[in-house]
Amino acid sequence: MENPAISIIIPVYKVEAFLQRCINSVLSQDFKNWEMILVDDGSPDNCPQICDRNAKMDYRIKVIHKRNEGLPAARKSGFMLSKGRYIIHLDSDDYLLPNALTILYQKAVKGNYDIVKGCNYRFTNENSNEIEKPKLCNTEIISPENYLKALIRHEIKPYIWGGIYKRELFEDCTYCFMSEISICEDWITNQAIWGKVNKYIAISDVVYVYFINPKSMMxxxxxxxxxxxxxxxxxxxxxxxxxxxxxxxxxxxxxxxxxxxxxxxxxxxxxxxxxxxxxxxxxxxxxxxxxxxxxxxxxxxxxxxxxxxxxxxxxxxxxxxxxxxxxxxxxx
Incomplete structure (x- = not known):
């Protein structure tokens, strides 16, 4: 697919138990004009094989195998290979809800938004979940300065996942700020693109499931x-x-x-x-x-x-x- 509407970038590292669920959540979307980029960040388990197996089954799936350099470097590698008009970041132990791509893409195109964020479930185990909403929901934020202020004031959720971004927001220099950090990289990435964010909105639709892995660094x-x-x-x-x-x-x-x-x-x-x-x-x-x-x-x-x-x-x-x-x- 030479010009997909959406590039979905998925960094992969030690998520063997969750990776196929993540991939399946994209494959089952009603929106089909996407490419999925699986970035194997030197994962020592069976994740590389899972990535390759899925790529053989669907031409829209691309795989990058690289040495372990951390999440920001993996995202940068995925972005450099991507061709989509819009970018979605998806963590490999999380997954998208049905119709998530359609909801986010249609909202972004219709409103000419630079960023559209959805709400998400926080799953702590199979029997416990809650809906996480930002303070500013269904409220447009206009101008880069207002976006940056809202982000630092935590009126916007810090995550880079759970939303759709215009491609031009991300440039190679965006990821340079993340080279020395391993926590808060989502928040810093969202700040690094502030100068190009002229129109932002968070919607009340729940589009994403954030799985809280107790073994994660966070x-x-x-x-x-x-x-x-x-x-x-x-x-x-x-x-x-x-x-x-x-x-x-x-x-x-x-x-x-x-x-x-x-x-x-x-x-x-x-x-x-x-x-x-x-x-x-x-x-x-x-x-x-x-x-x-x-x-x-x-x-x-x-x-x-x-x-x-x-x-x-x-x-x-x-x-x-x-x-x-x-x-x-x-x-x-």
């Missing part, structure tokens, strides 16, 4: 203060040509992330970061503004170091016992 890793700062540096680099007020929004978001980190049991108390937080929130209106970025419970006693230290450590200990059941996560 579920078994916590972010250190150093990693939070690294993400902040990338955000500032991406927003260099953005309006000046976006720098303040980034500072509010990153400060909120640092505050939440004090409640993570795997992370020790960090006096240096606390000093930075106090300096920031003591500035005019910053404490008031940060309330929209973080739950109120994390701000209790924030201006009293001994009380905040005791409160955050007790909270972290209780979380470890009651929620984590003593399980210890790795620190990134």
């Amino acid at each position: 579920q078994s890793t916590v972010l250190s203060h150093q990693y939070i700062n690294k993400i902040g540096f990338l955000m500032k680099q991406i927003a260099l040509n953005a309006p000046k007020d976006i720098s303040k929004i980034i500072e509010l978001d990153r400060t909120a992330s640092h505050i939440r980190s004090f409640f993570i049991p795997e992370l020790p108390w960090n006096s240096d970061e606390y000093k930075k937080i106090r300096k920031f929130i003591d500035e005019t209106n910053n404490l008031f503004e940060i309330h929209t970025y973080i739950d109120e419970r994390f701000l209790r006693f924030i201006k009293n170091k001994p009380l905040f230290m005791a409160y955050s450590r007790i909270y972290a200990h209780a979380f470890k016992l009651l929620k984590l059941k003593g399980h210890k996560r790795s620190i990134l």
